[in-house]
Amino acid sequence: MRPNKTALLLVIGLTAMFTAATAFAGVRTITSRGKTYVTLSNLAAYYGMTITQPARNRIRMQNKYNKIEFQTESRSVWVNGILVALNEPVRKVGWSWAIDTTDFVKTIEPVSRPSEFLKTAGTRTVVLDPGHGGDDKGTSSPRNVHEKLIVLDVAKRVQAKLEARGINVALTRESDRDLDLDARCRKAAALRADILVSIHANSAGKKRDVRGAETFVLALPGRYSSNSYGGGAIPTSNNTGNRCDLANMVLGYRIQQNLIKATGQEDRGIKRARFEVLRDAPCPAALVEMAFLSNPKDEAIAIDPAGRDRIARGIADGITAYLSDVTRARTK
Ligand SMILES: [Zn+2]
Known part of the structure; x- marks a missing residue:
């Protein structure tokens, strides 16, 4: 868009x-x-x-x-x-x-007022990006369940749900394999993605009580990211992803809103960061941290197929809600 x-x-x-x-x-x-x-x-x-x-x-x-x-x-x-x-x-x-x-x-x-800002956004192709893969396991739960496998399963479930609603979906990786961060955005660009959603699971290390879902969108130029207030230099220049600041926020909000609704998880909010996949995204993009694998309750959701299906439904509903916002904006 x-x-x-x-x-x-x-x-x-x-x-x-x-x-x-x-x-x-x-x-x-x-x-x-x-x-x-x-x-x-x-x-x-x-x-x-x-x-x-x-x-x-x-x-x-x-x-x-x-x-x-x-x-x-x-x-x-x-x-x-x-x-x-x-x-x-x-x-x-x-x-x-x-x-x-x-x-x-x-x-x-x-x-x-989401539909006020999406008049030129696209709705044709959704690209889902399961984080990590191959040698890069991502984080692991106490029971040694790897993030790379959880997020791939969830991405495939999101894909199935969206395709059942007639939406065109592609994945950046469809198997357990290595994929560089820059290859993910390149692939989204090659697929002419209208939305890019990167799917991850979180860890708070030994802080076992930290749990819940959070969704990131790209930090604004000249502004801190949500996890670095007061620290380090702030890039003032625009990243590619900043072209879609307003749509990014709508997409992130819709995903978080529907994820919390579908799972009843603790709401950790919509935050801003400069993750590479958001920085270089060729289209509106968000990165979902679906659950904390370091927390026993969240881990139980993530290792249960029914739990992963609820997470996938939340993400799919969020994407569908965003697409409806775009459709509404165009017919206004
Ligand atoms: Zn991750």
Whole structure:
């Protein structure tokens, strides 16, 4: 897909030019110390939502379509109950709680109004990428079940479910074999993928109590990834995958939302990272970490065929939901 990059750059450019309170894409922004913010009350007005404060550190806004709940001084926001990581914490700017303008544009907007941002996205070919393979076993569970085999099985189940719905699906690897990271994106490009979903399982090593599912989309240029706040240099240049920032977020959100619904797993949220398969993706892309093999409960789900089938249903439903968003966007 090719999102309307020119229009987006234009609005970002305009925001940068204004100081004081200005209107931006219909929402007022304020500037503080050279950064622009959208206050939560302006955001609620923009979406036609009522705003309440159900707890001292929670701000909830709601209309008949969506419920968005922010946690103050935190990067956590729940959109219709699904955790999404913001780039910057919700903070007080003057007297008002506010979010960074980039978080409004690249995170809250696509998950609140998905079909507004997918008009030029494609729906023809889904490429699934089972992580690791061959000598690269990925992580292993305490019972010595290897990630590479779990994710291949899940990918094949996702493929079967999508094909049953008439969707064209290809896999980057169909057997237990080595495949370089760059070969995965090259293959997706050669297959003219409209979506690339990389499938992995997680490990927290000896921290056996860590469990749940999380979905990654590509980190934004000049912004930290969710697991490296404050550390290291931040690449400011665009990666290939950044051409699809808005669609990436919709895809990641739909997958996480449906995965949690299908499995009832702990929701660890939609996060951002610079994994190579996301960086070089030729199309909207997400990377799913379906479960923690280091956690006994998650391991039980992953080694049970019925558990893997629920995970696969969640991923397939997420992809289908994204494709429906695209179809809706085109007929609008
Ligand atoms: Zn992995």
